[in-house]
Amino acid sequence: MADHARKEGGRRPHGDGRHAVVIGGSLAGLLAAHVLAGHADRVSVVERDRIPDGPEPRPGVPQGRHAHVLLESGRLALDSLLPGFTAELRAAGAPRVGMPEDMVAWSGGWIRRTAPTAHIHTGSRAQLEHLVRRRVLADPAIRTVESTEAVGLTGDAFRVRGVLLRERGGTNGTGGGGASGHRQRTLAADLVVDASGRGSRAPRWLAALGAEPPQEESIDTGQAYASRVYRDAGAHLGTEALAYWFYPDPSQTYAGGVLPLEDGSHLVALAGLRGQEPPTDDAGFTAFAARLPHPLLHEWLRTAEARTPAYGFRSTGNLRRRYDRPGRRPAGFLATGDALCTFNPIYGQGMSVAAMSALALRDALADPRRRPTTLRVQRALFDASRQAWDISAGADRAMPGAVGNAVASRAADGPVGWYLGRVQRRYVSDPVLVGPVFRSVLTLTRPLSALFAPRVARAVLFGPAVPPPAAPPMRAEIAG
Numbered sequence: 001m002a003d004h005a006r007k008e009g010g011r012r013p014h015g016d017g018r019h020a021v022v023i024g025g026s027l028a029g030l031l032a033a034h035v036l037a038g039h040a041d042r043v044s045v046v047e048r049d050r051i052p053d054g055p056e057p058r059p060g061v062p063q064g065r066h067a068h069v070l071l072e073s074g075r076l077a078l079d080s081l082l083p084g085f086t087a088e089l090r091a092a093g094a095p096r097v098g099m100p101e102d103m104v105a106w107s108g109g110w111i112r113r114t115a116p117t118a119h120i121h122t123g124s125r126a127q128l129e130h131l132v133r134r135r136v137l138a139d140p141a142i143r144t145v146e147s148t149e150a151v152g153l154t155g156d157a158f159r160v161r162g163v164l165l166r167e168r169g170g171t172n173g174t175g176g177g178g179a180s181g182h183r184q185r186t187l188a189a190d191l192v193v194d195a196s197g198r199g200s201r202a203p204r205w206l207a208a209l210g211a212e213p214p215q216e217e218s219i220d221t222g223q224a225y226a227s228r229v230y231r232d233a234g235a236h237l238g239t240e241a242l243a244y245w246f247y248p249d250p251s252q253t254y255a256g257g258v259l260p261l262e263d264g265s266h267l268v269a270l271a272g273l274r275g276q277e278p279p280t281d282d283a284g285f286t287a288f289a290a291r292l293p294h295p296l297l298h299e300w301l302r303t304a305e306a307r308t309p310a311y312g313f314r315s316t317g318n319l320r321r322r323y324d325r326p327g328r329r330p331a332g333f334l335a336t337g338d339a340l341c342t343f344n345p346i347y348g349q350g351m352s353v354a355a356m357s358a359l360a361l362r363d364a365l366a367d368p369r370r371r372p373t374t375l376r377v378q379r380a381l382f383d384a385s386r387q388a389w390d391i392s393a394g395a396d397r398a399m400p401g402a403v404g405n406a407v408a409s410r411a412a413d414g415p416v417g418w419y420l421g422r423v424q425r426r427y428v429s430d431p432v433l434v435g436p437v438f439r440s441v442l443t444l445t446r447p448l449s450a451l452f453a454p455r456v457a458r459a460v461l462f463g464p465a466v467p468p469p470a471a472p473p474m475r476a477e478i479a480g
Contacts, residue, residue, distance in 0.1 A: 017041055021163050021189040023150045023202075025051060026061060027129055027351055028337025029195030030136045031081060031358030036193070037141040039365055044187060046145045048168055055130035060197075063345060065311045066227040067259055067269040068125040070094075072118050073444035074352025077359045082135045092131060093262035094123030097242045099439055100431070101476045104239060105257075106293050107247040107428055109468030113476040114431035118443045120348070122243065123262040128351065145187070150196065153333070154186055157210040160333040162188040193334045198319060200339035212328040214335075218404035219393045220317030222274025223255075223344060226285055227311055230258075230266050230304040237266075237300060239474040244300075246292045248273075248346070249424075250398050254291045255346055258300070265307055268297075271346060274401050280310040296472055316344045317404065318393045324375075324382035331374045334381065336361065341385040343392035352444060353388045360384035387444055394420075422460050423451055429466040431477075433459045 018040040022029045025047030033043045049060040057064040070078075070089075078085045090096065097103060098116025105111045121128075136142060145165065152164035166184050194202045203213035237244060237258060245257030248271070256270035256278075270278040270288050278288040289298040320341045323329070337354045364380035365372050397407055427438040437456050440446040450456065 018190050019044070019188065020191045020193065021046060021187055022193045022195055023163065024195035024197060024337070024339070025049070025133075025144060025146075026195065026197065026337070026354075027132060028339075028354035028357060029193070030129075030132050031355060032193050032195055032336055032361060033142050034081060034136045034139065035358050035362045035365065036191070037139050038362075040190070041141065043142045044145055044189075045142065046148055046150050046163065046165060046187070048147070048149045050147050051133070051144055052130075055124065055127040057126050061125070061129075063313050063315075064125050065308075066225055066313055066345065067122075067257075067267055067348070068128070068351060069259070069348040070121040070123075070128060071348065071352040071443040071445075072120070072440075074355045075119075075121065076445070077352070077355035078132070081355065081358055081362070082132070085131070085135070088131055088135075089121060089123070089128065092123070092127060094121045094127060095242060095260040095262065096120075097122055097260070099443075100435070102242040103245055104237075104241045104243070104296070104472050104474065105245045105247070106472075108249055108252070108425065109428045110471070110473055111428050112431050112435075112469060113241070113473045114435070117436035118439045118445070120443070122259040122267075124267075125351070127262055151184065153192065153202070153205040153209060154188075155209060155330060155332070157328060158330055160189070160192050160209070160330045162186050163192055189332070191332050191334070193336060194339045195335075195337045196339050198315065198338040198342040200321075200335070202333075202335060202339065203321065206329065206333070209330065211330050214321040214323045214327070214329075215325065217320045217322065217393075217406040218317055219396050219402055219406050220404050221344070221396050221399045221402045222314075223271055223316045223346065223396075223399075224274075224277035224312065224314040225269060225271045225316065225345070226278040226280050226288070227267060227269045227313070228285060228306060229261065229308040230268055230301070230306055231264075232266060232300075233303050233305045238296070240476070241474070244297055246294075246297070248399070250400060252293055253399065254293075256289065256292055256297065258297065266304070268301065268304075273399065277312075277314070280312050282306070282310075285310045294472060313345075316346070318343055318389065318396055318406075320385075320389055320393075320406075322382075324379045326375065329374075334361075334374065334378055336381050340381060341389055343388055344396055347388075347392045347395070347442075349388040349392060349444070353385050356444065357381050357384040387441075387448060390448060391442065419460065420451070426460050426463065426465075429468045430459060430463065434463070 019042045020036040020040045022033045049058045099118045101116045155161035248255040360380045364377045426434040
């Protein structure tokens with residue numbers, strides 16, 4: 001598909017019958033389909049769940065009931081892909097939290113609540129996905145194939161030519177490609193994009209075609225989550241702030257906090273490493289919050305009104321599939337989203353990287369200077385996720401008990417690791433220079449190299465060590 005001529009603006013002339021198939025109807029798949037609709041006559045989105053009419057959680061998104069944030073980088077990417085999307089998000093009630101002013105946060109110390117230098121949106125994943133789905137599926141070139149499972153690829157080691165499908169349900173209907181009461185069928189395609197998530201089976205499918213599966217890099221701390229929705233029964237969190245959050249580090253491994261949702265309720269998330277998993281029973285969930293560095297969240301939970309059960313989630317390892325490296329792989333196949341690179345959800349990067357990856361796909365296909373071969377486009381998708389991986393995997397690499405073939409790092413124990421550790425310590429108490437730059441890197445709006453700019457380096461290395469607030473900053477600082 002990418003080898004054919006394009007009209008101005010990156011859109012292909014329609015009428016030649018080109019067909020793209022996207023496996024997975026979550027955020028990454030929907031946005032990839034939106035981009036591909038400008039380069040094909042038809043785009044089919046294959047989704048194993050029934051697609052809901054409204055903002056409802058889906059069984060195929062087991063982490064959907066847990067905390068999700070849209071970083072500044074993701075918001076900008078969505079507005080570029082779907083103009084006016086931020087206005088729609090705000091109109092739907094998605095809370096906008098200014099960092100650091102609107103959050104009482106601990107990261108090795110209390111973070112000063114000065115004027116915001118970045119914002120995140122903290123509405124539910126189901127709401128954001130519904131808004132994206134409504135915009136994307138309005139395109140008549142895009143159709144959905146619901147309640148249907150992709151169970152393989154067709155073609156050979158040189159080119160993928162379609163997807164093997166099977167309707168879900170009935171005897172063995174949810175299996176991984178074995179015998180089933182439902183007959184398989186083939187959906188022919190000129191391009192197949194795997195957006196099926198962290199459980200992608202594409203490496204096995206490629207091997208079955210005689211191709212070379214990608215190498216995989218992994219780092220896993222065994223971190224587990226439990227999440228529950230509450231209604232604030234008293235004063236709003238005891239502060240005018242919109243949220244609490246406790247970040248983990250190697251010396252304090254518990255994490256959690258409270259984030260506002262679009263309906264006025266609050267989502268509480270608690271997390272611990274392997275062997276320290278939060279329970280999901282009523283008493284255990286509340287008691288676990290007492291392990292955090294300060295009792296304010298535990299105290300709030302004792303008066304808040306629970307609106308849902310607590311849900312657990314344990315698949316939080318970082319996993320990266322290196323489709324960007326040369327190998328015996330077929331043309332006509334790409335991987336994006338969590339099927340390419342998945343992160344520990346504690347860092348809140350997944351939805352933003354999905355949007356940034358779609359933007360990278362759009363730009364790679366529309367670049368008039370370069371022929372968008374499969375490998376070149378795949379490398380663009382890889383680059384879109386690189387910084388998020390460096391942050392998530394880099395932080396988890398330092399956590400006790402981390403396992404995986406990517407735990408070792410030349411930078412982790414060298415001068416770069418020492419410097420970045422100093423950045424984190426200064427970020428807590430320096431709201432003028434180090435804090436804003438570090439925050440922009442974490443929200444993926446500036447590159448990691450921004451932390452090494454001369455002005456920032458001078459502040460990190462030689463700036464005065466200002467102690468963080470001794471108590472939770474329940475009121476924001478007044479500028480002036």
